[in-house]
Amino acid sequence: xxxxxxxxxxxxxxxxxxxxxxxxxxxxxxxxxxxxxxxxxxxxxxxxxxxxxxxxxxxxxxxxxxxxxxxxxxxxxxxxxxxxxxxxxxxxxxxxxxxxxxxxxxxxxxxxxxxxxxxxxxxxxxxxxxxxxxxxxxxxxxxxxxxxxxxxxxxxxxxxxxxxxxxxxxxxxxxxxxxxxxxxxxxxxxxxxxxxxxxxxxxxxxxxxxxxxxxxxxxxxxxxxxxxxxxxxxxxxxxxxxxxxxxxxxxxxxxxxxxxxxxxxxxxxxxxxxxxxxxxxxxxxxx
Numbered sequence: 108x109x110x111x112x113x114x115x116x117x118x119x120x121x122x123x124x125x126x127x128x129x130x131x132x133x134x135x136x137x138x139x140x141x142x143x144x145x146x147x148x149x150x151x152x153x154x155x156x157x158x159x160x161x162x163x164x165x166x167x168x169x170x171x172x173x174x175x176x177x178x179x180x181x182x183x184x185x186x187x188x189x190x191x192x193x194x195x196x197x198x199x200x201x202x203x204x205x206x207x208x209x210x211x212x213x214x215x216x217x218x219x220x221x222x223x224x225x226x227x228x229x230x231x232x233x234x235x236x237x238x239x240x241x242x243x244x245x246x247x248x249x250x251x252x253x254x255x256x257x258x259x260x261x262x263x264x265x266x267x268x269x270x271x272x273x274x275x276x277x278x279x280x281x282x283x284x285x286x287x288x289x290x291x292x293x294x295x296x297x298x299x300x301x302x303x304x305x306x307x308x309x310x311x312x313x314x315x316x317x318x319x320x321x322x323x324x325x326x327x328x329x330x331x332x333x334x335x336x337x338x339x340x341x342x343x344x345x346x347x348x349x350x351x352x353x354x355x356x357x358x359x360x361x362x363x364x365x366x367x368x369x370x371x372x373x374x375x376x377x378x379x380x381x382x383x384x385x386x387x388x389x390x391x392x393x394x
Contacts, residue, residue: 222304222326222364223382229287230360230384232270236349240284240312241269244356246335248348252288255309255321265290266335266360273310281310288321291333301329301367327364332379334363359385 176184234241244267245251251267266289273285286309291302307321337347337357347353362382368374 218327219380223380225306225326226289226362226382227384229268229270229272230386232272233356233386234269234271234284235356236354240282242286242312243350244268244347244353245350246337246345246347246357246360248346248351252290252307252321254286254319255288255307256318257288257290257307257321264333264335266362269312273308279310284312285310286312289333289335291330292323294328299328301331303328304330304333304364327366329367331365331367332363333365334361336361336363356386359383 233244236243242254246266247264248267249263251257251263251265267286269284269286271283271285272287273281273283275281275283288307288309290305290307292305294301294303303325304327306324306326308324309319309321311319334345336343336345338344338359338361340358343361344357347357349355360383362384363379364381365379366377368377
């Protein structure tokens with residue numbers, strides 16, 4: 108039950124009554140600003156006398172003091188906000204690290220996929236050694252890239268053959284047949300670990316007496332070793348030369364690429380990249 112507190116005064120004629128009216132009117136003005144008071148005029152039997160009763164309740168007086176937050180409530184709200192911010196920061200940091208690892212993985216695998224795709228396309232378009240403008244198929248043999256003035260920097264390891272994957276356009280006078288050499292070359296950056304796997308292309312196959320400058324494309328960096336093997340139908344061989352006894356193309360070609368181990372990675376546990384491409388061959392005899 109709300110407790111009522113009433114201030115009652117009697118109004119009479121005279122100076123004391125006027126002073127009370129002024130004092131009471133100020134009290135009424137202040138009460139009206141708060142908006143939590145009740146007033147009641149109680150008129151007596153006398154026309155010159157009256158009684159003013161100003162009443163308010165205990166709940167109305169204490170409501171003014173309960174309108175603001177307490178210090179405990181403010182501290183509790185700040186603690187909850189801090190916990191939420193810490194959780195959001197942890198989730199955001201985890202998402203950023205995941206994004207960085209994903210981007211690094213994509214950047215690392217993109218050159219590998221591009222190299223494998225280009226090797227597969229060139230090998231599937233291999234032209235036999237007795238075709239028009241086509242030369243010999245050589246795998247880790249002597250005089251690879253001789254028509255392009257290349258001597259081989261990886262100890263004779265490479266793959267030199269002719270393929271029909273050349274791009275025909277309106278500006279170059281070349282056909283789709285081209286000579287391609289895959290080999291390892293020393294990187295231009297001396298601080299780089301490993302070697303670069305390059306693709307050397309010779310488009311001008313009509314030049315017989317002059318050495319052509321090839322177009323050298325760097326496919327893959329940080330390569331430790333690369334092995335080319337040719338399958339003759341019964342076993343794998345690491346050399347093949349149609350100009351020195353091998354009359355036909357191999358049945359398939361296998362490429363193994365071993366990359367340099369990253370910092371902190373065990374090199375013995377790093378598996379090489381392997382690609383196996385079957386070739387469409389035409390059998391030729393010595394008759």
